[in-house]
Amino acid sequence: MPIDLRQVAAISGMNGLYRVVAPTRTGVIVESLSEKPQRLVAQARQRMSLLDEISIYTTDEETTVPLAEVFDRINEKFGDNLPLSEKPADHEYKAFMEEVLPDFDEERVYVSDMKKLANWYKIVKQHIGFKAAEKAETEATDAQPEAEEGKKAKKKK
Structure with missing residues (x-):
């Protein structure tokens, strides 16, 4: 799929969408997807839904x-x-x-x-934006040969 929603969340009681930045002891640090992004801590008691799971x-x-x-x-x-x-x-x-x-x-x-x-x-x-389907497929196929070449180079050393 051309779009990755694994790190994008909707939080109950809060408008808009948020990018998950890092976990904390009491919740997660999120950054708002808005014109002026703000970082805040979403507490564990707040219901958070990742868009990837919807x-x-x-x-x-x-x-x-x-x-x-x-x-x-x-x-x-x-x-x-x-x-x-x-x-x-x-x-x-x-x-x-x-x-x-x-x-x-x-x-x-x-x-x-x-x-x-x-x-x-x-x-x-x-x-977040969308990648063109062809670009996403060619990037994935282009990355595989490069990774295999890197492995071969390491083995030769």
């Missing part, structure tokens, strides 16, 4: 779609221009969701979830 329900009861994959679909389909007005109504969010993930479960995915999805996508797009 999925969206689909109509198939056994299947969910990871958030990173949904973000990739949004990026491919819309890029920077989400089809939402300045203050979108509920039906706009539902239409947006149907375009991105046609088989989402309407009973278990609420409009508030759709609002978070759109908001989080904008933050991730601005502060």
Whole structure:
């Protein structure tokens, strides 16, 4: 997947998204993904969800779609221009969701979830960014031969 959400978290009671920086004895140090990043300690009592672990329900009861994959679909389909007005109504969010993930479960995915999805996508797009799929694949394949050459050079010494 072109986007890595393993170090990005949403913290209950706090707006926006945060990058996990380091663990502490009482929680974790996080840095806000905003225009003016701030570092703070998220206490162990605060509920923190890594975006990498979040999925969206689909109509198939056994299947969910990871958030990173949904973000990739949004990026491919819309890029920077989400089809939402300045203050979108509920039906706009539902239409947006149907375009991105046609088989989402309407009973278990609420409009508030759709609002978070759109908001989080904008933050991730601005502060983390997306790699082109071809670039990500070529970087991975280019890195493998270099690593093997490095191992061979060490063995010869």
